Amino acid sequence: MSADNQNRTQSDIDELTRQHFYQVLYGRRDVRSQFLSKPVGDEVLTNILHAAHHAPSVGLSQPWNFILIRDQEKRKQIHAAFEQANREAAEMFSGARREQYQGLKLQGILDAPLNICITCDRKRGGPVILGKTHQPEMDLYSTVCAVQNLWLAARAENVGVGWVSIIDRDTLAQRLELPEGVVPVAYLCVGYVSEFLEKPELELANWEKRKQLEQMVFSEKWGQPAQSD
Known part of the structure; x- marks a missing residue:
């Protein structure tokens, strides 16, 4: 790494890095059906967990x-x-919606080589946390x-992730022997994949379509369309 690069601040994002970031962002998929048996190596797993641990x-x-x-019986x-x-x-x-639902593959619990449950310790830091005084759910967010x-x-x-939310939280907490005050937030299937689909799997299955951004942006108050500058 050059001295110039070493002296760059974290706010200095070059054009190529910016492009790669959006490539990663728009290429993310909720994986259900494409998992391979190839294990995720320790170095890659550590990189991924470090990134998670550096969340706000x-x-x-x-x-x-x-x-x-990883244990098959647990899974x-x-x-x-x-x-x-x-x-x-x-x-x-x-009706037809139920039939369509029953035809969807909605998890890869036994297919992925690794499952990860991310939990939230709602007691961590004590009874008063900066930023939770008026919005106590901020730890979950x-x-x-x-x-x-x-x-x-x-x-x-190049590792796929699928979030499985169709599990009773209390049952999941029992299976993982979570202590009181610790709640499961995300149960993830993790592993290399045969491909990353061009579009979300539910969109390809005609379950739902991505809405236009313009429908989601309001100005000053709810329901008032945003005005272009």
Whole structure:
């Protein structure tokens, strides 16, 4: 690394780095069906976990932990919990939508070589945390930032990640023997993949389409369209 590069501040992002960042961002996918059996090496896993651990957190409380799950029997237990929740979820849809739902693959718990549960310790830092005084849920949001950091870092390492949310949280907490005050935030399937799809899998399956940004941006108050400069 040149002396010039060593002296650059963290705010100085060159054009190539900027382009690569957006390539990673827009190339991220929620992986369900493309996992390979190839294990994620220790160095790559450490890089990904370091990225997650450098997420922003309320009051610098760092409320997250990362439970690495490789044991097949443990994953079978969690997969069974998914199957139960998935049957319950299917009943919430009707007609053709239920049939379409039942045809979707919504997890890779047994396919991916590694599962990671990211938890939030809601007691970490004591009863009063800077930034949580009026929004106590900020520790949960901080943990979600760690999830996103992990997801983007994994994509930069050409590792796929799938978030499985169709699991009863209490059942998951029991299976992982979480102590009181520690809650599961994200159950992730992690591994190398045969391909990263061009579009999200649910979009390719015609479950939903990405909405236009203009529909999501308001000005000054809810519902008032943003004005162009």
